[in-house]
Amino acid sequence: MSIETPTAAELGALVTFLQADSERRSSSVARKLHDDLGGYVIGAMMDVAWIEQNESKLPPNIVMRLARVNDGLRGAVDLTRKIVEDLRPTLLDSVGLFAALSWHFKQACRLAAISYTESFPASAPDMDAYRLITLFRIAQELLNVAHQRESISMLSLAVTVNDEVLAMVLSVDGNAPRPQEHDSPTVPMLSIWHRIRQLRGSVMVTSPATGICSFRVSIPTSQGSK
Secondary structure, eight states: OOOOOOOHHHHHHHHHHHHHHHHHHHHHHHHHIIIIIHHHHHHHHHHHHHHHHHOTTOOHHHHHHHHHHHHHHHHHHHHHHHHHHHHSOHHHHHTOHHHHHHHHHHHHHHHHTOEEEEEOOSSOOOOOHHHHHHHHHHHHHHHHHHTTSBSOOEEEEEEEEETTEEEEEEEEOSBOOOOOTTOOOOHHHHHHHHHHHHTTOEEEEEOOSBSOEEEEEEEESSTTOO
16 A cells, blocks of 8 residues: 655645644643643642641641641642643633733743843734634743743834734844754744645744844734735
């Protein structure tokens, strides 16, 4: 039995399916973590608070252990919230694309000790849920690619909306990874390009060996836009 090599169209369709399936699974896990695990942890914190308020004669060692339990439960809440945001950014659904991007980039740059600037329009265009999550993932993956540069000290994100086209420019300083002979595009960049093509958008990359590297992504704000 012979097996035919998949065509480019078939491979593209497979990647699209896998990305959509990954989003569905991530959303499902995020809901379970938020609703179930989050509920259990909050319930435990309420029980500890009740004990502390109603048991005034607890020995010091028990008081210390309850405080330690409370610290652990608060840590579990923070970790659950972080995992949920990584799986499915709740800010994207509650307050929109720009707030979700701002929160994610600020957190990432704070943890990496990188200075960060941002610029967004006063209001975001109306976009369907698929375009919103895809745009967020594009920005998220571009941020990961940008962090691969060495000696980064600055990162900026600028978003503009004109004539039903959203343009997102990510700029970062530092040194580019040294290319190897016959290097092929990396998996993250291939994923980014595929997502952009799915939205009928375009990308322009400026990546000198040293200095400011920029990624400019332009996406129609609706499927029917040109």
